[in-house]
Amino acid sequence: MIELPKEFDSIFRYIxxxxxxxxxxINGAKPRTESRFAKPTLKARDDVEEGKVTWRILTQEELDAxxxxxxxxxxxxxxxxxxxxxxxxxxDVLPTADVVIAAAGDDEEKDDExxxxxxxxxxxxxxxxxxxxxxxxxxxxxxxxxxxxxx
Numbered sequence: 001m002i003e004l005p006k007e008f009d010s011i012f013r014y015i016x017x018x019x020x021x022x023x024x025x026i027n028g029a030k031p032r033t034e035s036r037f038a039k040p041t042l043k044a045r046d047d048v049e050e051g052k053v054t055w056r057i058l059t060q061e062e063l064d065a066x067x068x069x070x071x072x073x074x075x076x077x078x079x080x081x082x083x084x085x086x087x088x089x090x091x092d093v094l095p096t097a098d099v100v101i102a103a104a105g106d107d108e109e110k111d112d113e114x115x116x117x118x119x120x121x122x123x124x125x126x127x128x129x130x131x132x133x134x135x136x137x138x139x140x141x142x143x144x145x146x147x148x149x150x151x
Contacts, residue, residue, distance in 0.1 A: 005048070005049055005051070007051075014048070017048055017053065017055050018041070018044050018045050018048050019041070019044070021044035021047055021048055021053050022040045022041040022043070022044035022045075024044075025040040025043055025044055026040045031043040031044075031046070031047055032047045032050070032052035032053070033046050033047050033050045033052055035047075
């Protein structure tokens, strides 16, 4: 059983302080005590047991302020990452049969190709007919190439 230093009221608080100190060491902080161990967790344990790491319990106001700062930082990162915030819902990656794909207008070839692929993958109501059309199209292409070889 671990014998807790006198300033800790529970094993859980001790573990939290040691783990946070280990994270600091992993991120580049120098250990405050000489340790015979190489692992950052054991170096952190030596720092805490020697009393070289100060800690305190935060008040509710401090916790709320810290959480609010994290939320604001996250929002700023999201706003910076997205050039134009959108209020529209995010579309499905693979639309279901009920979803109608809107054509772009200018680039009809790409839209036709997209519609053909969706039919081939069974993502529209006409999946069976599209597969037959695709097979017929492939057969016609083979016939045309066969005619060229003969001539």
